[in-house]
Amino acid sequence: MVVYNFSAGPAVLPGPVLKKAQEELLDYQGSEMSVMEMSHRSSLFEEIIADAEKLLRELMEIPKNYRVLFLQGGASLQFSALPLNLAQNKKALYVNTGSWSKKAIAAAQKIENVETKVIASSEDKNFTYIPEITQDLIDEDAAYLHITTNETIGGICYQEIPDAGDVPIVADMSSNILSNDYQVSDFGVIYAGAQKNIGPAGLTVVVIREDLLNEASLFAPMLDYRLQADSHSMYNTPPTFSIYMAKLVFEWLQDLGGVPQILQENQKKAGLLYEAIDRSPLFHSPVNKQDRSLTNVPFLTTSSQLDKEFIYAAQKQGLENLKGHRSVGGMRASLYNAFPMVGVRKLVDFMEEFEKAHGGK
């Protein structure tokens, strides 16, 4: 049975990428070594990490005055690293749009000499919309304004990046990096866990504008952006195999036509699913229409019992990992770059079947 994996992350990877990794697993380019066995200081690996950076720069059109870091620890470690690097003895502004924003905010609040201020929130409506950010909400002396461009759990996303004037925007882009038409130059820092659109879990990408690199060294070398930038992400042994996988994913994406092309595909995929939800008498989306995520689509039936039945029956059809996060309930279909259109069609067809069987039109 063909399986379609709607997991929110770690998530489906492109088939050709996995096949290439499999082919090369015991012998990378005639070296008779696996990439996993290669010294991070070897010329073969140095080529891999340089290629990964070059490809990411091309795909995201990263300007020259930004550094690209390949780190570890997920977005969660960056939640602490960011205020430590950028906001000590300063104010850090946050927008609260859901579970992941809240984690970022909580981590910043734990840093003693950082004044954390939540300037907007959609908690009043259970995080079903993106609040408007107007200039008057922004303290001009703040170190940064933090946003979560896409909330993986709530399924909302920024269609446009707010204008924060001279205050740099710092963004957790874990669940829609390389799936959007944002401009890197609109951000001071972008960070993302790899396990959705980039590669396997265990790699974290940070893109940072050079003038935001910390001047004083940080007490923890591994959290020190300048040190990591100066060491070209090799202060210690980086997650070499994950970086190799990311490189393969970037190559795959470039071969497909890059971000503009995949964005069109993603719009079609999500569009098909949202249409099915919107015309259904049984299913509905909890999310404000203009703030809907392209990559994470939560939806519900009329009862949690029916949700359960749907998830169970879908799994029998090879539609895997559709269970929604417990904080939202219902279902969630994650449609990252590597998720194929045919899987969305299969889901939509199955929704219609299920609808009929349960008294829908």
Next chain:
Amino acid sequence: MVVYNFSAGPAVLPGPVLKKAQEELLDYQGSEMSVMEMSHRSSLFEEIIADAEKLLRELMEIPKNYRVLFLQGGASLQFSALPLNLAQNKKALYVNTGSWSKKAIAAAQKIENVETKVIASSEDKNFTYIPEITQDLIDEDAAYLHITTNETIGGICYQEIPDAGDVPIVADMSSNILSNDYQVSDFGVIYAGAQKNIGPAGLTVVVIREDLLNEASLFAPMLDYRLQADSHSMYNTPPTFSIYMAKLVFEWLQDLGGVPQILQENQKKAGLLYEAIDRSPLFHSPVNKQDRSLTNVPFLTTSSQLDKEFIYAAQKQGLENLKGHRSVGGMRASLYNAFPMVGVRKLVDFMEEFEKAHGGK
């Protein structure tokens, strides 16, 4: 040509492990998914991480009152996490035996409210021996005594763990974990980057005695041992594929007969090389005999020019990554668990050939 990879890390992995990973790469146990694509909350992955822990507990005979954490960031992140978790407003004792000890010490010194004290050092003889640790050197009120059980660069290692009384010993065991006959109960904390004896880079194992888990929560959740222990290493997405690889390596080691068996193998491997060095008129070991590492064997000829020639010629024979670290010079053969005896024989034979060609006996 068969290649023997003497890399100090990331290092050679067992052939059967890589083959199994290759076989399962596109379809783990009939799931039609790669391990890399599986949610860390899926039952399949929960089984993998539980098995990995169970196997490591068996292999190292970890007592029940110790927790096993699968983290990220390498030993380098633990250099900061350790004093933050264990030594705030306390004294932390360190033994300085080389490059890696020095990094651990430097990181602790950067933590404001930790008093770092180096109680012994072998810097006087360029880190070619393990200094004696006597009880009178140990402040009884110290939070811990930190040692580096094996110095990957200098090639020295503790044959016996010092007795620090009630002060817990905290050990960076990155380069000889699972290659020694230490008792876990002699340590308060053991930590190790995976990329030598465990699996691919990007995974860090921490084994911590329960009573040493921090009581107050730490400002950075990802560095908080208690939080990580309470979350069973799933506070955020762990490096799932690296944990899977570690599990395969643990299975392989158990099938071989476990640590006692591999230790014998390692003694034979290192023994063969040290004998060749000791009887050679051309090569010598810079390290004090009774402190020699089983896993990292530095050796030199009589000149740096000849060292270069040796490394170059060895590589032509498939003997890869023999170049020593720049701080020691010469050559270094890393003989971790997965490195085969036949590779050591080949190296020794080649050393004899090279010796003859360069005017040796």
